Amino acid sequence: MPSPEHSPTPPGSSARRFLSLARGSYPEYRRIAEILRRETVGGALLLAATVVALAWANSPWSSGYFALRELRLGYAPWHLDLTLGAWAADGLLAIFFFVAGLELKREFVAGDLRRPATAIVPVVAACGGVAMPAILFALLNLGAGGAALRGWAVPTATDIAFALAVLAVISTHLPAALRTFLLTLAVVDDLLAIGIIAIFYTDGLDFAALGVAVVPLAAFAWLVQRRVRAWYLLVPLAVATWALVHASGIHPTVAGVLLGFAVPVRPQAGARSEEAPGLAERFEHRFRPLSAGVAVPVFAFFSAGVAVGGLDGLGSALADSVAVGIVVGLVLGKAIGVFGATWLVTKTRHADLDPDVAWIDVFGLALLGGVGFTVSLLVAELGFGAGSPHDEHATVAVLAGSLTAAVLAAVVLRARNRHYRRVDAAENVDQDGDGVPDAFTP
Template sequence: MVPRWRTPTPNIRLHSLARGSFSEYRRITEVLRKETVGGALLLAATVVALLWANSPWSAGYFGLRDLHLGFEPWHLRLSLGEWASDGLLAIFFFVAGLELKREFVAGDLRRPGTAIVPVVAACGGVALPAIIFTLVNVAAGPSGGGDALRGWAVPTATDIAFALAVLAVINTHLPAALRTFLLTLAVVDDLIAIAIIAVFYASSLNPAFLGLAILPLAAFTWLVQRRVRSWYLLLPLALLTWALFHASGIHATVAGVLMGFAVPVIRSEKAGGPDAGPGLAEHFEHRFRPLSAGVAVPVFAFFSAGVHVGGPDGIGSALSDPVAIGIVLALVVGKAVGVFGSTWLVTKSRHAELDSDLAWVDVFGLALLAGVGFTVSLLVAGLAFGEGTLRDEHAKVAILAGSLAAAVLAAVVLRARNRHYRRLAALEAVDADGDGVPDAFGVEDVR
């Protein structure tokens, strides 16, 4: 008999990867639509670079990539390829910083119970590939030692644009919860990768320039915290912050992430508070995401993906290099097992179960898709081995081969679930009561 003063605890079962709010569903859908278009441009830029680099006119491609522009002070005389990786990718990571902050401040992931699954999955998807790469190169002996181990972080990040381009090609209808999971996983991956770049791949750190970089960053933060949107004030400060970070020896893309984190997500009380519409972070994200997905990342891919895949230093040589073998295994096996295994473990440890709309084979297909690493992997490969070196070329071949293999395997699994996804998509679209919210979401906050 239960005492009258004690209320029985209901038997509530937790769910992993459950459906979020309708407002978050609409926002994620819009983000993924833009990233899918960007993914198509990314694929096109990669194909053009590969064809040109392996054509009779390849000298023109490499001459363009290695053309130096700029001026010597602050180490700003860079090749076009370096301008793309150091400059344009700062825009990509600025948007990543905005997205991550918004997810954890105002999105569904502000609740620890919801955030823990994709965050732990991302950590598993970073750790296991790094371990596999290291083990392969240590086991290879002298041929896998030395500078080879510097590439341990190459296969750690998921390329969201490339992954979504794969989904667009196979014409799958992922459930909303899985799409959110994929986006969050990729954003957290990018954040971890940037932390790794800042800590492990800083070169010739200059404390004076790093100290100076804090001043324009602080001014930028002060202005955006007061909801200033004037480009003629913010843009010079952003460029100065980027230049000083670049001169300090820390990769300049770190500046993009820090500036993204500085932008407020929620409107101030004076401006009407959270109910007054989108905050400054969403405003900037709306402005810069098309530039990131449509220009910055495809241009970077064009200058980074061009690798000579024929001859003695092409595919045959690359596939015998422990660095390339480690990258391929890490992307195809490490990512899938790391993401899937971490998701399964954190679900079971919370005494939770997978949402009723999903099956574990869906999560496995998504985990395979997480092995599509490209943008950040190419960036880290250049930092680890040096742009244009033989090992960098081998790493690029491996990144392309591993990403392609992961994409094909994911397509096989997800295509098998295509009918199920179509049924879920149809259910999500039903709005019998005509209130503007699909009935599958129930009664929720629709701001």
């Protein structure tokens, strides 16, 4: 098979073409496989936390759940007198976005996404997967007023942990190209979500606090650029940056991303072989289990608990145009946006679909992109206000839309399970005994 950088060009055309959804390098394949294993465990914990929250919030003991979520802790002068639910959304999710920042920087500096040949399709697909749900939501809420339209970004997110948990449940054997595509799609999706939160969901700025926040952020960046890993220096600076960004009016998860961007990706010049991994990779290995295993499940526990009120309450929630827009955006918008953008790219003069990948595979993955959760719930809280009617209806819609997208994706991908298993078996053949599967040998 020709490499992505040297894909064949049709006769009479001088345009350079790339393989979309092509297999990446073997080191990148192994790294992504390890990330997927960890995120799958995190996804299982996320599902468990969601079920517990929903069960408790709709039980005879629901008052205990809501009292726990509304328990206030913190320091008022710095705007840090927050409820436990707010601490989970503003504090713990900063860890999630710190890991996302590390992953984003690594992908675009040293990963396969540093090459336009491998970046073009997931980037365009992610943009389509953000634009189409937002458009459908806006169209369905044009007559509902400005308050409803604040939720336009709720159905635009893809939850990689939740999506991978779905894959684990259906036991699918996705080809390497699709696994890479799923992760890189989620990485670009996270980047777009970060920009949306920072630009559209910031109400008022305290420029003094924002200016002071630059000081600990710069100190953190100066230390990590010199490969300092002392937690007693870095953690206080990170916490100070987070607190000052929070006080400035910008959502503090943005501080997590900025801190992640500050960490160098490439190893220090002249490092010994045992020191080869860059600092970003070291931090990612250390903080990803904390993010996937603690931060995101705890956030889900405090955000997913909504009193549905039985079938009547569920019907009432889903009758809200906001809820309808979210469900349609997640189920149809994501599928149309991701699949349509991928199809359009391959119909240009710049990319071809890898011959090992069928369009039904891409469609199944596009459906899976509609499994939104973590960032969707966060945006709903930011847009509507925690505990407001629209926010509660949005929570129900995010759960319903994600479940529907997961079931539809499972139907498609389950049907491809036998094919994926055969592909995986072929890829793992190593006849020459060099330790690298023959599928990755030029």
